[in-house]
Amino acid sequence: MRFKILAMLWLAGAALSASAQSKSFLVAKFKAGDDTARKEAGYNDKDWQTLKVTDVWDRQGVPASTDYGWYRFHFDAAPASEADRQKTEGDNYLYVNLGPVDDVDETYLNGTLIGKTGRFPTDEGGYASMWNTPRKYLADKKLLNRGGDNVLAVRVYSGGEPGGIFRGPVTVSTPRNLDGTALTFSEKESKGTSKCVITLSNEFPWTVKGVLEIKEADLETGKVGKTIRRNISARPGKNAEIALPYNIKSPVKMLVTFTDSKSGEMLKKAYTPKYILTPPAPAAPRFNTAPVYGVRPGSPVHFRFGVSGDRPMTFSSADLPEGLTLGADNGVLSGSIGDYGDYIFTVKATNAKGSAEQTFTLKVGDAIALTPPMGWNSWNCWGLSVSQDRVMSSANALVDKGLADYGYCYMNIDDGWEAPYRNDDGTIAVNEKFPDMKALGDWLHERGLKFGIYSSPGDLTCGGYLGSLDHELQDAESYNSWGVDYLKYDWCGYWRKHATQKDRNTLASYIRPYMLMGEYLRQQPRDIFYSLCQYGMADVWKWGHTVDANSWRTTGDIEDTWQSLYSIGFEQQLDLAPYAEPGRWNDPDMMIVGKVGWSDNLRDSRLTPDEQYTHVSLWALLAANMLIGCDLAQLDDFTVSLLCNNEVNAVNQDILGKQATCVVSDGDLRIWARPLADGSTAVGIFNVGDDDITVNLADYLPRLGLKSLKTNRDLWRQKDLSTTDLVYPVSTHAVRFLKVS
Numbered sequence: 248m249r250f251k252i253l254a255m256l257w258l259a260g261a262a263l264s265a266s267a268q269s270k271s272f273l274v275a276k277f278k279a280g281d282d283t284a285r286k287e288a289g290y291n292d293k294d295w296q297t298l299k300v301t302d303v304w305d306r307q308g309v310p311a312s313t314d315y316g317w318y319r320f321h322f323d324a325a326p327a328s329e330a331d332r333q334k335t336e337g338d339n340y341l342y343v344n345l346g347p348v349d350d351v352d353e354t355y356l357n358g359t360l361i362g363k364t365g366r367f368p369t370d371e372g373g374y375a376s377m378w379n380t381p382r383k384y385l386a387d388k389k390l391l392n393r394g395g396d397n398v399l400a401v402r403v404y405s406g407g408e409p410g411g412i413f414r415g416p417v418t419v420s421t422p423r424n425l426d427g428t429a430l431t432f433s434e435k436e437s438k439g440t441s442k443c444v445i446t447l448s449n450e451f452p453w454t455v456k457g458v459l460e461i462k463e464a465d466l467e468t469g470k471v472g473k474t475i476r477r478n479i480s481a482r483p484g485k486n487a488e489i490a491l492p493y494n495i496k497s498p499v500k501m502l503v504t505f506t507d508s509k510s511g512e513m514l515k516k517a518y519t520p521k522y523i524l525t526p527p528a529p530a531a532p533r534f535n536t537a538p539v540y541g542v543r544p545g546s547p548v549h550f551r552f553g554v555s556g557d558r559p560m561t562f563s564s565a566d567l568p569e570g571l572t573l574g575a576d577n578g579v580l581s582g583s584i585g586d587y588g589d590y591i592f593t594v595k596a597t598n599a600k601g602s603a604e605q606t607f608t609l610k611v612g613d614a615i616a617l618t619p620p621m622g623w624n625s626w627n628c629w630g631l632s633v634s635q636d637r638v639m640s641s642a643n644a645l646v647d648k649g650l651a652d653y654g655y656c657y658m659n660i661d662d663g664w665e666a667p668y669r670n671d672d673g674t675i676a677v678n679e680k681f682p683d684m685k686a687l688g689d690w691l692h693e694r695g696l697k698f699g700i701y702s703s704p705g706d707l708t709c710g711g712y713l714g715s716l717d718h719e720l721q722d723a724e725s726y727n728s729w730g731v732d733y734l735k736y737d738w739c740g741y742w743r744k745h746a747t748q749k750d751r752n753t754l755a756s757y758i759r760p761y762m763l764m765g766e767y768l769r770q771q772p773r774d775i776f777y778s779l780c781q782y783g784m785a786d787v788w789k790w791g792h793t794v795d796a797n798s799w800r801t802t803g804d805i806e807d808t809w810q811s812l813y814s815i816g817f818e819q820q821l822d823l824a825p826y827a828e829p830g831r832w833n834d835p836d837m838m839i840v841g842k843v844g845w846s847d848n849l850r851d852s853r854l855t856p857d858e859q860y861t862h863v864s865l866w867a868l869l870a871a872n873m874l875i876g877c878d879l880a881q882l883d884d885f886t887v888s889l890l891c892n893n894e895v896n897a898v899n900q901d902i903l904g905k906q907a908t909c910v911v912s913d914g915d916l917r918i919w920a921r922p923l924a925d926g927s928t929a930v931g932i933f934n935v936g937d938d939d940i941t942v943n944l945a946d947y948l949p950r951l952g953l954k955s956l957k958t959n960r961d962l963w964r965q966k967d968l969s970t971t972d973l974v975y976p977v978s979t980h981a982v983r984f985l986k987v988s
């Protein structure tokens with residue numbers, strides 16, 4: 248409770264005084280068409296219609312075909328007075344906020360251009376929409392007609408319906424000195440020290456100067472430790488930053504205030520820099536992978552036991568079933584078994600520090616993927632610029648950084664590997680970035696890893712590469728010959744074919760292309776994980792298993808923003824738990840931790856560290872595919888600690904295979920829970936709001952079907968907690984991840 252009060256008191260100072268002399272418009276004068284004379288203050292717009300700026304013009308009777316249109320706003324400017332005397336630079340300016348404009352605008356004050364966003368079709372480089380970008384322009388107050396009529400004129404181009412200014416009001420005011428200033432945070436490592444970088448950005452044409460004050464609060468207790476004060480100044484249009492060393496293993500929340508020396512205005516923000524909760528793995532062997540694996544009768548077995556601990560390590564089994572071998576140096580199980588059944592045996596791992604054993608069940612049957620797939624996919628990092636070298640570099644890192652010892656094994660190439668044309672015999676050809684798929688498959692298998700690939704039931708993929716349409720069997724055979732273990736089959740280009748079908752409004756028309764490839768995959772002599780990607784259309788979770796799929800994307804593409812994570816992870820998973828079970832998984836898309844970028848240009852995930860803890864905890868609860876979407880060669884210690892917590896991953900890989908449901912949705916609090924095979928329950932306590940909260944889990948025990956707790960384990964910290972004091976502070980967008988019984 249103390250923590251909550253502290254944080255609330257601290258944030259309460261954040262409200263800023265409203266700026267003087269402001270004007271707000273909900274309607275404008277409007278006329279379709281284009282004429283540059285309309286920018287002038289004296290232009291006669293008496294016969295123009297009025298139009299709301301709170302909605303697009305198409306919904307207000309303006310023909311949807313309209314490309315150009317002009318808005319005009321009239322306002323009086325008071326004569327220059329005492330009140331205008333410059334206290335801060337901002338007093339010399341007028342601040343114009345249009346909100347977003349669909350799609351391109353040019354904005355004039357009394358005939359003078361004050362801002363432009365996007366590109367008109369006649370501009371160099373051609374048309375570029377920026378329909379979703381809020382327009383914030385500064386204009387010199389010298390442009391004002393003091394004591395008379397003033398006109399703000401906005402020329403708008405719409406590249407296709409809808410069009411216009413739509414998220415009004417439009418406002419004109421004197422800017423606060425700090426309106427163009429923001430505080431942002433990042434982390435960097437230098438010489439083994441973690442630093443939190445606090446950046447003061449300044450978009451305005453004057454220097455912003457003042458004092459940065461940083462209080463460090465302990466994340467657990469809320470106790471505020473030292474206070475640091477630094478002078479800082481950001482020049483016009485530039486950023487200024489300071490870097491503070493901190494201990495990445497003992498989390499602090501930084502309560503940061505910037506006070507502008509000119510105006511006395513303040514900016515406030517709280518941030519918890521990257522912090523590591525996962526305890527280091529012991530040096531002695533520890534099994535981290537689930538004790539079951541499914542294979543079809545006669546299919547090649549290919550399974551790498553995930554065991555952490557010092558290397559070298561040796562693997563052995565005294566009761567290995569006939570037909571199987573176990574790599575003594577690498578713990579890779581191979582061979583095949585022809586008969587259905589559960590084959591139970593014990594595997595032992597030994598190193599200089601000790602040994603560990605796991606009782607393991609090989610289930611030879613029709614079901615594969617008895618726990619959700621774990622591995623990597625190239626899309627969120629490299630997008631279409633994926634190459635064999637990049638796949639191999641990430642595969643090396645997967646092994647070298649120990650991720651393979653936690654069960655990450657699929658190395659999945661997404662879109663961008665296909666050649667522009669098929670071979671003469673109709674088989675699929677690879678582009679120059681992938682010289683030899685069979686060799687790549689062999690190389691991955693030698694390391695105990697698995698090989699994944701991507702295609703579409705359409706003629707083309709989403710990225711415009713070749714799809715499998717009319718070549719499904721040939722492609723399935725090629726994949727088999729390359730040693731492929733996973734196919735992501737992405738709808739995209741199939742829209743064109745779908746549109747031509749008479750029964751396109753029926754469920755059957757959605758199932759058909761997936762059924763076809765599913766059959767051909769099953770005809771191959773190896774087990775190929777079948778991953779459907781059609782964004783959840785036609786309730787795919789209800790029929791995915793009928794085409795022998797092992798997982799199905801339930802949503803559109805994820806991005807590394809809180810909005811995307813919230814919508815995909817929380818809102819769109821609410822009703823999906825009944826459809827997950829061993830061998831059949833709901834797939835909320837690849838993970839957005841580490842360095843991502845969907846291109847050659849990678850950057851740190853834009854999720855805050857707390858949001859990343861939320862992300863991984865939620866994916867564990869959802870029994871989601873755990874496919875890492877970043878460049879593994881650039882993994883930092885924080886991201887490794889997020890991905891390699893054996894107790895957290897054990898929830899994802901729990902052999903009961905039950906997906907979590909949301910059992911509490913109360914204000915900003917969400918509690919998701921899933922039953923585990925050992926009779927306990929995994930519980931995620933999430934704060935999806937912008938303010939910190941304190942949660943007493945005792946209030947919600949009945950909703951977990953519990954009267955009191957016998958055990959209570961913090962999974963990230965791997966520590967037993969009190970079973971009676973269940974009060975937890977949860978920061979904005981953060982999580983407490985527990986296992987209780």
Ligand code: GLA
Pocket residue numbers: 626661662708709710737739780803804
């Ligand atoms: C779609 C999918 C993504 C990715 C791209 C590739 O957008 O949903 O996951 O595979 O296509 O082009």
